[in-house]
Structure formats: C-alpha cells, structure tokens
Amino acid sequence: MIQETVPTRYWHRLEDDRVQCDLCPRLCRLHEGQRGLCFVRACQGGEIVLTTYGRSSGFCIDPIEKKPLHHYLPGTPVLSFGTAGCNLSCKFCQNWDTTKSRELDALADHASPEAIARAARSLGCRSVAFTYNDPVIFFEYALDVARACRALRVRTVAVTAGYIQPEPRAEFFAGMDAVNIDLKSFSDDFYHRLCGGHLQPVLETLEYLVRQTSVWVEITTLLIPGENDSEAEIDVLTHWIVEQLNPNIPLHFSAFHPDYRMLDHAPTPAATLSRARAIALRNGLRHVYTGNVHDEAGSSTYCARCGQRLIGRDWYQLTSWNLDAQGCCTQCGERCPGLFEPRPGHWGSRRVPVRMSDFA
Numbered sequence: 001m002i003q004e005t006v007p008t009r010y011w012h013r014l015e016d017d018r019v020q021c022d023l024c025p026r027l028c029r030l031h032e033g034q035r036g037l038c039f040v041r042a043c044q045g046g047e048i049v050l051t052t053y054g055r056s057s058g059f060c061i062d063p064i065e066k067k068p069l070h071h072y073l074p075g076t077p078v079l080s081f082g083t084a085g086c087n088l089s090c091k092f093c094q095n096w097d098t099t100k101s102r103e104l105d106a107l108a109d110h111a112s113p114e115a116i117a118r119a120a121r122s123l124g125c126r127s128v129a130f131t132y133n134d135p136v137i138f139f140e141y142a143l144d145v146a147r148a149c150r151a152l153r154v155r156t157v158a159v160t161a162g163y164i165q166p167e168p169r170a171e172f173f174a175g176m177d178a179v180n181i182d183l184k185s186f187s188d189d190f191y192h193r194l195c196g197g198h199l200q201p202v203l204e205t206l207e208y209l210v211r212q213t214s215v216w217v218e219i220t221t222l223l224i225p226g227e228n229d230s231e232a233e234i235d236v237l238t239h240w241i242v243e244q245l246n247p248n249i250p251l252h253f254s255a256f257h258p259d260y261r262m263l264d265h266a267p268t269p270a271a272t273l274s275r276a277r278a279i280a281l282r283n284g285l286r287h288v289y290t291g292n293v294h295d296e297a298g299s300s301t302y303c304a305r306c307g308q309r310l311i312g313r314d315w316y317q318l319t320s321w322n323l324d325a326q327g328c329c330t331q332c333g334e335r336c337p338g339l340f341e342p343r344p345g346h347w348g349s350r351r352v353p354v355r356m357s358d359f360a
C-alpha cells in the first residue's frame with residue numbers, strides 16, 4: 001500500500017508556532033492542520049507534509065508534442081500524469097478542474113514510482129511527463145518517479161511554471177531530462193493580478209536551467225487578448241530570451257480559449273500568434289511555434305541556416321522528416337538543437353488512457 005502522506009524537507013519552524021514552507025516563493029506560513037495555497041502541502045505534527053504522494057488524477061499516453069516539446073524525441077509517446085492543486089492561482093487556467101481541485105477523492109489512480117517506470121517501459125514510452133498540474137508541488141513524488149525511471153533508462157519531462165525557490169530548484173531539475181517552462185507574461189503586474197505570483201522567480205528559474213544545467217528547455221507563452229499579446233511585450237520577452245538565455249531555445253506561442261474565471265475574454269486569433277512568431281523570429285529566435293491552432297507552417301521545424309523544413313507537423317502528426325541520423329539538416333548539414341532519434345517516432349496524435357493497476 002502506498003503511503004499517501006510523506007514528510008518533506010523544505011520548511012522551517014517560526015517563533016509563533018507556525019511552520020513556513022520553503023519550497024516555492026509563496027512561503028506559506030501555516031498553523032497545525034492548515035494547507036498551503038497549493039492544497040497538497042500541509043502542516044501536520046508540526047512539519048510540512050505532502051498529502052498526495054502516490055495519487056494521480058489519471059495516466060495517459062500522449063504525443064510528446066502535446067507538452068509541448070518539438071525538439072525532444074519528436075513523434076514519440078510520453079506517459080503523462082498529474083495530481084491536484086497548484087502553487088499559482090491563474091484566473092485563465094486551462095486545466096482548472098485538476099489544478100483548482102480541493103477534492104482528494106478526485107485522485108483515484110494510485111501508483112508507486114516503480115510501477116510508473118515499469119509501465120512507461122512496457123508501453124514503449126521514451127519518457128514520463130509530470131504535467132496537467134505543476135509538479136513542483138508534488139516535488140517528492142516526482143523525484144522518486146524520476147529516480148525509478150532513470151533506473152530503467154526512461155527519461156523524465158517536467159511541464160511547470162518554474163515557480164520554485166533556489167535550493168529545491170537545484171534538486172528538482174537535477175531529476176529532469178527536459179522541461180517546458182510556462183512563461184506566462186513578461187509583466188510582473190500580469191503575474192500579480194492574474195496569477196497571484198511574481199515574474200522574477202520564473203526568470204531566475206529559466207536562467208538557472210540554461211546557464212547551470214544540461215536539461216533541455218522549451219518555453220510556452222499563452223497569449224491572452226488584451227492582457228499579454230501586445231507587440232511591445234512580445235518584443236521585450238523575445239529579446240530577453242535571445243540575450244539572456246539562448247536563441248536556440250524553442251518558444252511556443254499558444255492560443256487562449258475562455259476558461260475558469262476569464263470567460264469574458266475572446267479566444268486568441270490565429271493572426272495574433274502568427275504576428276508574435278514573426279516578431280520573435282525577427283528578434284533572433286531560431287525556432288518559434290504556434291499552438292492550439294491549426295497552423296502547419298507555425299508548428300513545423302525549419303533549419304536555422306538554409307530554411308529547409310526539417311520536421312513537418314499537422315497538429316501532433318509528423319508529416320515530413322529531413323534530419324539525418326545525427327540530427328542535422330539533410331540539405332546543408334546544420335545541426336538542429338535538441339534530442340533526436342535516428343528515425344522519427346510514429347505515435348501521431350493518439351491519446352490513450354492507462355490503468356496503472358496493470359503494472360502494480
């Protein structure tokens with residue numbers, strides 16, 4: 001039987017009988033019996049514990065492009081899962097049914113780290129993704145799964161907002177092979193007003209990942225009409241990625257659809273995504289994508305030197321492949337940044353639910 005409540009390490013006691021969680025920049029200060037904003041970390045017995053270890057809202061095999069990762073094992077299946085809760089409070093959350101859940105009964109699927117790793121290997125998944133909600137908040141479970149996966153040569157992917165403190169950040173990302181960081185805006189006002197957080201910790205996470213680790217990094221920005229889609233903000237954001245990170249980092253501009261507490265905003269027009277992509281390319285980013293819209297040109301990968309289409313995509317289906325066995329352009333020999341197998345995967349757009357009881 002999996003123990004659902006486990007002790008954690010990133011916290012300390014305060015002088016007023018409360019304890020402070022030191023995992024993320026929220027620094028929640030809790031009395032006995034209280035939960036942090038993330039909902040899954042709580043004060044019990046005078047310490048911070050994780051209350052959802054081994055529990056998930058469900059497991060599915062997805063295409064790796066859905067995370068989205070376009071330069072990491074394209075075309076391959078990834079075993080994906082999440083839990084409940086989140087350490088940000090985004091009013092536009094597209095997965096609000098799990099991230100905002102306050103019902104632990106919704107976490108119906110139980111799985112040990114070893115069972116998850118076995119399932120991924122048995123099902124032919126090259127990787128396991130911590131997704132649907134932010135894996136930072138189930139830190140201990142995610143890292144145990146990552147260790148079990150590495151023992152079986154299965155890679156791990158974190159889809160996260162990067163909202164984490166420096167000390168646990170180093171430990172967390174040491175367990176990951178690839179990440180997609182959700183850079184929600186380049187405005188602290190946006191983060192404060194719509195997410196209940198701040199921009200600077202996310203920028204610091206990105207700088208840390210690019211400068212101090214070998215983790216493969218891609219970035220996603222959800223463009224919301226009237227909030228973070230101005231040409232001025234996109235210009236500043238993309239300049240920062242080029243100048244402070246690396247022009248080879250893939251950037252995904254994704255379309256917003258009305259959800260959760262932002263039903264009064266219109267969906268993002270495809271033209272907005274195309275305009276943002278053009279600005280990013282003009283500013284020196286070499287691999288820029290559009291998502292949540294049907295745009296074959298905007299979802300395909302091109303050679304940064306000669307312009308040949310290296311990987312064609314129609315939604316999550318690969319339609320062409322012009323990389324050699326070393327991941328280089330077949331026309332000019334320029335290496336495409338990322339991790340590529342000698343042949344493309346053929347998983348396509350399928351989404352297949354998985355019963356973890358079969359691998360217990």
